[in-house]
Amino acid sequence: MTSQLASVASAFLSNRPREYTIGDLAREFGVTLRALRFYEARGLLTPRREGLARFYSSRDRTRLSMILKAKQLGFTLSEIKAIVSDPLRPEESETIRLSSDELEEQIAHLERQLAEIEAALTELRDMRRELVRAA
Amino acid sequence: MTSQLASVASAFLSNRPREYTIGDLAREFGVTLRALRFYEARGLLTPRREGLARFYSSRDRTRLSMILKAKQLGFTLSEIKAIVSDPLRPEESETIRLSSDELEEQIAHLERQLAEIEAALTELRDMRRELVRAA
DNA sequence: TTGCTCCTCACGTCACGTGAGGTGGC
DNA sequence: TTGCTCCTCACGTCACGTGAGGTGGC
Numbered sequence: 158m159t160s161q162l163a164s165v166a167s168a169f170l171s172n173r174p175r176e177y178t179i180g181d182l183a184r185e186f187g188v189t190l191r192a193l194r195f196y197e198a199r200g201l202l203t204p205r206r207e208g209l210a211r212f213y214s215s216r217d218r219t220r221l222s223m224i225l226k227a228k229q230l231g232f233t234l235s236e237i238k239a240i241v242s243d244p245l246r247p248e249e250s251e252t253i254r255l256s257s258d259e260l261e262e263q264i265a266h267l268e269r270q271l272a273e274i275e276a277a278l279t280e281l282r283d284m285r286r287e288l289v290r291a292a
Numbered sequence: 293m294t295s296q297l298a299s300v301a302s303a304f305l306s307n308r309p310r311e312y313t314i315g316d317l318a319r320e321f322g323v324t325l326r327a328l329r330f331y332e333a334r335g336l337l338t339p340r341r342e343g344l345a346r347f348y349s350s351r352d353r354t355r356l357s358m359i360l361k362a363k364q365l366g367f368t369l370s371e372i373k374a375i376v377s378d379p380l381r382p383e384e385s386e387t388i389r390l391s392s393d394e395l396e397e398q399i400a401h402l403e404r405q406l407a408e409i410e411a412a413l414t415e416l417r418d419m420r421r422e423l424v425r426a427a
Numbered sequence: 428t429t430g431c432t433c434c435t436c437a438c439g440t441c442a443c444g445t446g447a448g449g450t451g452g453c
Numbered sequence: 454t455t456g457c458t459c460c461t462c463a464c465g466t467c468a469c470g471t472g473a474g475g476t477g478g479c
Contacts, residue, residue: 180432190433195469209434209476230412234468255416257423264416271409274402277365281390281399288392315458325459330443344450344460369442 176205177213182221196224199234201241222251231267311340312348320353321360331359334369336376357386366402 183190196202197211201224204211213221220241227237230253240253255263314325331337332346336359339346348356355376362372365388375388390398 178432189470191469191471194434199468211433229408230416231409255419257420260416260420260423264413264420267409267413267416271406271413273364274366274406274409278399278402278406281365281395281402284390285392285395285399288395313459324444326443326445329460334442346459 175215177215177218179204179211179213182213182218185218186221186225188225193221196221196234199238201234201238219251223253226251227253231263231270310350312350312353314339314346314348317348317353317356321356323360328356331356331369334373336369336373354386358388361386362388366398366405 177185179190179193182188183193193202197204202213202217202220204213204217206212223241224237227240228234232240236259240255240259243254312320314328317323318325318328328337332339337348337352337355339348339352341347358376359372362375363369367375375390375394378389
């Protein structure tokens, strides 16, 4: 039996809430230990400390999940801090709640980036066509 | 008569090659002095020095134009250094010459970014639709 | 004793932004 | 003397990557 399994079983048997090591979360979400520590330094995660060791609750795990979803949506970590720390948002829910303003701004922001990349791609594809034609 | 005009006229009358101050190029290309100095530190530009002052030749100006075009195409400064410093590429031409490999790689790179942004936009627009529906 | 996992600094990366403090010529 | 333009440090920003050197429990 791995120590991972042992700790899950132990928590279950004693009715303790489940906790995760930094390695557990890193593996599950495909991020580095460094990233998790960095999110903590930025105030996005606040794991329990036992000496120097970190222990993450299932609420920490939920927050991490929201942080990574918000990152996929293109928000910066300081924007994400505001989003996941908002006291008006439901605590235990994994879904990200954005205000109408946040939505519109982010959509506009990404649309600008999209346009820049599309313009670059158009130019590069034109250059490729020229290369093929010259061959 | 501005000193700018005076220097243009003076160069013309004496048949000296035109030179530009850092402020000239910054204004013309809409970049900061800091950016131009940074490109120099990275080995992308090598203006003539007269004491501490910088003087840019028209070849420097052409290089700057290529640097900024390559930036629009999404290349990093170290990639751009390789592109504009390639001895096989025509010296005085403003057009950027990319190898087939460079083209394909950059197109693939931008297509990945495009897909990520499109996925994020799709999600955000879905959230907006939900917001409107709930109102 | 060896591995494995975890820890804390702390410098590096990317492309500059942003002062601070000073100089030179009109 | 005042403005304007230019200069050189040098730290700050963003989101971590990457060692170095050490610890704790199986």
